[in-house]
Amino acid sequence: MSLRLTLVSTALALTAAATPAAADVFSLRAEIHGGGAGGTGVAGGAKAHAFSTGARGATYGALVGAEILFLDAWVEHHQYTDGALIGTWTQFMTGFDVDIDLGKQPLLPGAKKGTKAPRPKGYAEVGLGLGFGLGTGQQVMLPLDNAQVTDKAFLIEAKLGAGYNLNRVMSVGFSLPLSFGYMFKSGPGIVANDDNNQYQAVSAALMLNLRFNLKAK
Numbered sequence: 246m247s248l249r250l251t252l253v254s255t256a257l258a259l260t261a262a263a264t265p266a267a268a269d270v271f272s273l274r275a276e277i278h279g280g281g282a283g284g285t286g287v288a289g290g291a292k293a294h295a296f297s298t299g300a301r302g303a304t305y306g307a308l309v310g311a312e313i314l315f316l317d318a319w320v321e322h323h324q325y326t327d328g329a330l331i332g333t334w335t336q337f338m339t340g341f342d343v344d345i346d347l348g349k350q351p352l353l354p355g356a357k358k359g360t361k362a363p364r365p366k367g368y369a370e371v372g373l374g375l376g377f378g379l380g381t382g383q384q385v386m387l388p389l390d391n392a393q394v395t396d397k398a399f400l401i402e403a404k405l406g407a408g409y410n411l412n413r414v415m416s417v418g419f420s421l422p423l424s425f426g427y428m429f430k431s432g433p434g435i436v437a438n439d440d441n442n443q444y445q446a447v448s449a450a451l452m453l454n455l456r457f458n459l460k461a462k
Contacts, residue, residue, distance in 0.1 A: 270313070270314065270461050271311070271312070271313055271460075271461045272311070272312045272458055272459060272460040272461065273310075273311050273312075273458070273459045274308075274309070274310050274311075274312070274319075274456060274457060274458045274459075275307070275308065275309050275310075275456075275457045276307060276308040276309075276454045276455065276456045276457070277307050277454065277455045278304075278305060278306050278307060278308065278323065278420075278452045278453070278454050279304070279305045279452065279453050279454075280303075280304060280305075280419075280450055280451050280452035280453050281302060281303055281304060281450065281451055282297070282301060282302075282304045282323070282325070282448060282449065282450035282451075282452075283297060283301035283302065283448065283449065283450075284297025284298065284301065284424075284446055284447055284448025284449065285297065285298055285446060285447065285448075286298060286428075286444045286445070286446045287444075287445050287446060287447055288444065288445045289428070289440070289443050289444030289445050290439075290440050290441035290442065290443060290444065291428070291430050291441060291442050291443060291444040292444040292445070292446070294430065294444075295428065295444055295446040296332065296334070296380040296395065296396040296398075296428065296446070297446055297447075297448040298446075299331065299332060299382070300325040300331050300332030300333075300334065300380065300382075301325065302325060302326070302327050302331075303325070303326050303327070304323045304324065304325045304326070304450065304452075305323065305324055305326075306321065306322045306323035306324055307321070307322060308320070308321040308322075312342060315341040315342065315343060316339070316340075316341060317338075317339065317340055317341055317342040317372065317374070318338070318339045319338050319339075319374075320335070320336070320337055320338075321335070321336050321338065322334070322335045323335075324384075330383070330384055331382070332380060332381060332382050332383075332395075333380065333381045333383075333384065333385055334378060334379070334380045335378065335379050335380075335385075336376055336377065336378035336379075336400060336402075337376050337377050337378075338374040338375065338376030338400070338402065339374060339375060339376060340372060340373050340374030340375055340376075340402075341372060341373060341374075342370065342371075342372040342404075343370070343371045343372070344368050344369070344370055345368060345369040345370070345371070346365035346367075346368060347365060347366060347367035347368055347369055347407070348365050348366030348367050349365040364410050364412065364413050365410060366409065366410060367407065367408060367409050367410060367418075368407065368408055368410065368416065368418070369405075369406070369407045370404065370405065370406035370407065370408075370418075370420065371404070371405060372402075372403070372404040372406075373401075373402070373403050373404070374400075374401070374402045374404075375399075375400065375401055375402075376399075376400050376402070377397070377398065377399060377400065378396075378397070378398040378400050378426065379394050379396070379397055379398075380394065380395055380396035380397075380398075381393050381394055381395055382395045391431065391432070392432065392433055394431045394432065395430065395431060395432055396428055396429065396430060396431060397428065397429045397431050398426035398427060398428040398429070398446075399426065399427045400424055400425070400426045401424065401425050401426075402422055402423065402424040402425075403422070403423050403424075404420055404421065404422040404423070405420070405421045406418055406419060406420035406421065406454075407419065408454070408456065414457055414458060414459065415455070415456070415457055416455075416456045416458070417453075417454070417455055417456070418453075418454055418456065419451065419452060419453050419454065420450075420451075420452050420454060421449070421450070421451055421452075422449070422450050422452070423447075423448075423449050424447070424448050424449075425445070425446070425447050426445065426446050426447075426448070427443070427445055428443065428444050428445065428446055429442060429443055430442040430443070430444075
């Protein structure tokens with residue numbers, strides 16, 4: 246079974262087994278990330294020069310997204326450093342995301358009708374996304390142009406996570422994203438449709454996050 250099918254099967258199995266799951270009509274979220282990441286090229290003419298091989302180690306960044314029911318869209322930007330900036334990665338993703346309440350608390354006896362139940366103490370998260378990513382070997386200088394981009398990719402990403410709710414809007418936790426990409430080297434003088442400039446790569450990260458959610462049930 247290919248890596249892509251394995252990621253899809255794992256995410257779907259975890260989602261099916263997880264109950265109860267929270268489905269919001271609409272929500273907005275923002276996350277601040279910090280942690281570590283790495284990866285490697287696994288096939289293709291340029292696998293020895295995979296972006297995730299050169300840009301690994303400490304990473305930090307942010308995510309903003311919107312969700313309708315289980316359908317999710319988000320933009321994520323990370324910077325990699327070993328004391329100096331060694332790369333940036335930006336990805337544009339769409340997929341699904343399921344939050345599972347942990348430590349759900351019932352209404353107190355005698356509570357008035359319409360009273361909201363206390364916020365669950367924690368959450369677990371399962372997600373799967375498809376999208377497109379751009380990597381640079383330097384700090385991004387807006388407006389971003391093709392001369393700054395060293396790698397492009399079509400991506401599939403599975404994510405597991407969990408955390409603690411500080412209140413109805415803010416939570417702290419961690420996430421473990423695992424991704425597979427069909428990658429293309431980019432930049433002046435590089436021909437994208439040349440097989441020698443293409444490769445496949447896998448990457449993983451362990452990220453601590455501060456998460457803000459605004460939800461409409």
